[in-house]
Structures are given as C-alpha cells and as structure tokens.
Amino acid sequence: MxxxxxxxxxxxxxxxxxxxxxxxxxxxxxxxxxxxxxxxxxxxxxxxxxxxxxxxxxxxxxxxxxxxxxxxxxxxxxxxxxxxxxxxxxxxxxxxxxxxxxxxxxxxxxxxxxxxxxxxxxxxxxxxxxxxxxxxxxxxxxxxxxxxxxxxxxQTKWKKGISTYGRVPFGYKKGEGQQWEIDPEPAKIIRLVFELALQDYSTLMIANELNERGIPTPGKFRKQRKENIVWNRKVADEEWLWDARMVWMTLRNYTYTGALVQGKTSNIR
Structure with missing residues (x-):
C-alpha cells in the first residue's frame, strides 16, 4: 500500500x-x-x-x-x-x-x-x-x-508610519520599529539623480552622467555592500549600468518625497 x-x-x-x-x-x-x-x-x-x-x-x-x-x-x-x-x-x-x-x-x-x-x-x-x-x-x-x-x-501599522515592505527602497534603511530612516551613502546617489533632473537633464542624460562618474546602480551598490539579496542578473559587472528606465523609476518613486506608500493594490474577494 x-x-x-x-x-x-x-x-x-x-x-x-x-x-x-x-x-x-x-x-x-x-x-x-x-x-x-x-x-x-x-x-x-x-x-x-x-x-x-x-x-x-x-x-x-x-x-x-x-x-x-x-x-x-x-x-x-x-x-x-x-x-x-x-x-x-x-x-x-x-x-x-x-x-x-x-x-x-x-x-x-x-x-x-x-x-x-x-x-x-x-x-x-x-x-x-x-x-x-x-x-x-x-x-x-x-x-x-x-x-x-x-x-x-x-493598515494600523501603515497609519503609524510602519512599513510592511519586505525590502526598503534604495536610499533608506530600517530603523527602530520597522520605520524607514535615510541611509546616508545611497541617499547621495538618489539626491544626485533629482539634482540632475532639476537641471533639465533627460532620463537618458542622467543615466549617461551617472555611468560616466562610475556611480553604481542600486543593485550593484547592494552587492558591493554584500547585502543578502537574491539576484536575477545576466550581465557582467562592467555591463551593470544605469539606463533611462532605472532613472525614470527613481524619479517616479513617491517614497522619495518622505511619504510612506503602502497598499496600492489589493485583492477583492
């Protein structure tokens, strides 16, 4: 049997x-x-x-x-x-x-x-x-x-400013009580992206500027820090570069205004 x-x-x-x-x-x-x-x-x-x-x-x-x-x-x-x-x-x-x-x-x-x-x-x-x-x-x-x-x-945690995200956005780190705090080093990169945008740089121009300065992408930065993250990347390190899409997503990320954005989607049952 x-x-x-x-x-x-x-x-x-x-x-x-x-x-x-x-x-x-x-x-x-x-x-x-x-x-x-x-x-x-x-x-x-x-x-x-x-x-x-x-x-x-x-x-x-x-x-x-x-x-x-x-x-x-x-x-x-x-x-x-x-x-x-x-x-x-x-x-x-x-x-x-x-x-x-x-x-x-x-x-x-x-x-x-x-x-x-x-x-x-x-x-x-x-x-x-x-x-x-x-x-x-x-x-x-x-x-x-x-x-x-x-x-x-x-939802109660969200109202208290406590994140339930699995990963903290690049430029932030988890502080006490799961609340986000500014992470100084990656925050410099995020600020630079916005500063270039305010100077009327296009997303492609910003990407090229970051690559010329040798500034690592968020993923490459996390790898250099040896953060424990699962990667799904198929390019060599030297080809791991900023592109217009990555810049656009950074500029469109409302969390960089200092607001906590949670629960944008939900299942209706």
Whole structure:
C-alpha cells in the first residue's frame, strides 16, 4: 500500500499562535500524529511519502506539495492520503468538498483526516455528511475572519508610519520599529539623480552622467555592500549600468518625497 502524509502550516491562516509558535499544528506534531495513527492501524501497512507545504495558505490549492501530491495520485502512486485534520487539506469549503467527494474518489484514493475522524471509506457513494460539511464551512469562515483581522493589523501599522515592505527602497534603511530612516551613502546617489533632473537633464542624460562618474546602480551598490539579496542578473559587472528606465523609476518613486506608500493594490474577494 502506498501512503501519503500531507502536512501544512501557514501563518496567514492563523495556524501559528503566540510568538509564531503553535505546537499543535507544527509540522513535526502533524507528522507524529499521522505516524502513531498508521502504527495503530494494521491495514495501513506500506511505504510513506511526505508532502509538506510549510508557510502556504489553505485558502487556495496553489501549493507546490499539494499539487505534486495530486499529480502523483493521478499517476497511481498513492492509495491513501492522511492528514491531521480537514483544515490541513484546505480552508476553502467548496474546494475541499470537491477534492473529497469528486477528485480523490475518481482517482481511487482514500482520504483519512485523523483528528476530524473522517475516513472517505465511510462515505463511498455518499456525500461527506452534515457534520463534515459544517466543519469545512467553519474552517472557511475562520480563515476569512483571520484574513480581515490581519489586513486591519497591517493598515494600523501603515497609519503609524510602519512599513510592511519586505525590502526598503534604495536610499533608506530600517530603523527602530520597522520605520524607514535615510541611509546616508545611497541617499547621495538618489539626491544626485533629482539634482540632475532639476537641471533639465533627460532620463537618458542622467543615466549617461551617472555611468560616466562610475556611480553604481542600486543593485550593484547592494552587492558591493554584500547585502543578502537574491539576484536575477545576466550581465557582467562592467555591463551593470544605469539606463533611462532605472532613472525614470527613481524619479517616479513617491517614497522619495518622505511619504510612506503602502497598499496600492489589493485583492477583492
């Protein structure tokens, strides 16, 4: 028998508690629960493959490990999928129902949610039942409520001038309380760009002037500082130069007025 453990943990769903810790939902605890369950069931004897989505929301199914598991199920590599509870599969009421009542049964895959006391073998030819449906609905509503609270918390930080950006704009640095402070060295470069623009230099002229002076681009400056940033650059160092687009983006960046610009886009649900 080919068994699959699906383990998921997500801060966005409220799976983590105080100080970003929740032992009841930790990956290790989920694994332990499933291992103990399998050991207690003689019928579940076989090789186990783990699929782990650590840090992925349950409000959608675009998760690497989950999708890999579904593909393996389609190829006949999985007989039984085990999860700690139904919320590990997802917090989308309709989506979870589709997988449990249609997709996995068609693939001939048995699903067991240990703490939810759900076993798809008990519902062959039937829907999952009122109790399981209510449980899935609660998971969906719980996730939506947490999402609203999370957005409210983020907006409160913005009003206090606290950034939630992952990266601070070039010319700034993170100060106390995640607030931005001027970073003296790169700030000189930004000021020079604006000074040249005030002298009626075009974006191309500014780029050429910066390159002639040997002034590094923001990316090259960060590399020289040995900042820990992932690069996706395909040119040699000597070809890493300013261009009109980079200058235009700098001049158009409203944060250089000293204002904190956050939440320009949002998802409508």
């Amino acid at each position: 080919k068994l699959a453990f699906y383990l998921r943990l997500s801060l966005a769903d409220g799976d983590l508690g105080k100080n970003n810790k929740d032992e009841s939902n930790s990956i290790e605890n989920q694994r332990l629960i499933l291992q103990n369950f399998v050991e207690s069931m003689d019928e579940l004897d076989g090789d186990v493959t783990e699929y782990v989505d650590d840090g992925h929301t349950g409000t959608n199914f675009n998760r690497p490990a989950f999708q890999a598991m579904v593909e393996d199920a389609k190829r006949g590599k999985i007989d039984v999928i085990l999860v700690k509870d139904l919320s590990r599969i997802g917090r989308d009421y309709i989506g979870v129902g589709d997988y449990l009542e249609q997709i996995f049964p068609i693939l001939g895959v048995r699903v067991i949610a240990v703490n939810s006391q759900y076993d798809s073998n008990n519902y062959i030819g039937n829907t999952m039942g009122l109790e399981m449906s209510i449980s899935n609905l609660i998971n969906t509503l719980y996730s939506r409520d947490l999402s609203k609270k999370f957005k409210s918390c983020v």
